[in-house]
Amino acid sequence: MSSSSSATTHRYAPKMRKLFAVAHNDELYDTSHIDHLPAPAYISAMQDLARTSKQIGAIIQRTRKARGWTQMQLAEQAGLRQATISIIESGDRPAKLDTILAVLAALDLEFRVEPRSKGSDLDIEELF
Numbered sequence: 001m002s003s004s005s006s007a008t009t010h011r012y013a014p015k016m017r018k019l020f021a022v023a024h025n026d027e028l029y030d031t032s033h034i035d036h037l038p039a040p041a042y043i044s045a046m047q048d049l050a051r052t053s054k055q056i057g058a059i060i061q062r063t064r065k066a067r068g069w070t071q072m073q074l075a076e077q078a079g080l081r082q083a084t085i086s087i088i089e090s091g092d093r094p095a096k097l098d099t100i101l102a103v104l105a106a107l108d109l110e111f112r113v114e115p116r117s118k119g120s121d122l123d124i125e126e127l128f
Contacts, residue, residue, distance in 0.1 A: 049117075054091030056100065061089040063107045077106035 050056045064074050064085075071085040078085070079102060088095050088103060104111055 051116075052091065053094065057089040057091035059109075060085075060103055060107065063109060064089075067107070074103065074106060078102040 048055075048059045050059055064071070069077075071089070072082045075082045075085045080099065084095070084099065085103065087093050088100065101111060
């Protein structure tokens with residue numbers, strides 16, 4: 001896949017074998033095992049949208065648990081204290097951007113800034 005191609009230009013038809021270019025280092029992953037999912041679920045399985053600190057914390061917690069890591073293990077990988085991971089995952093108190101970036105790097109995730117998409121009424125209500 002060339003670096004100029006975009007994952008959003010591909011069609012996600014059921015029952016087809018396909019490869020999806022994941023944003024991290026443009027590595028290709030075989031996603032044929034999730035062909036049975038409808039397109040929106042397939043796409044959302046590959047990326048998360050976060051607009052609040054609680055949503056960022058939930059993504060970090062879900063990713064950490066999916067890897068089988070404790071908060072302490074993530075803290076060690078990120079060079080932080082376990083209590084800091086707990087605070088970030090709860091989303092109740094602000095964290096410095098550098099701290100969030102260290103946690104994302106430890107989880108092999110990346111931070112992107114994109115134009116805001118129009119969300120559903122429920123998405124907007126969750127902001128307040």
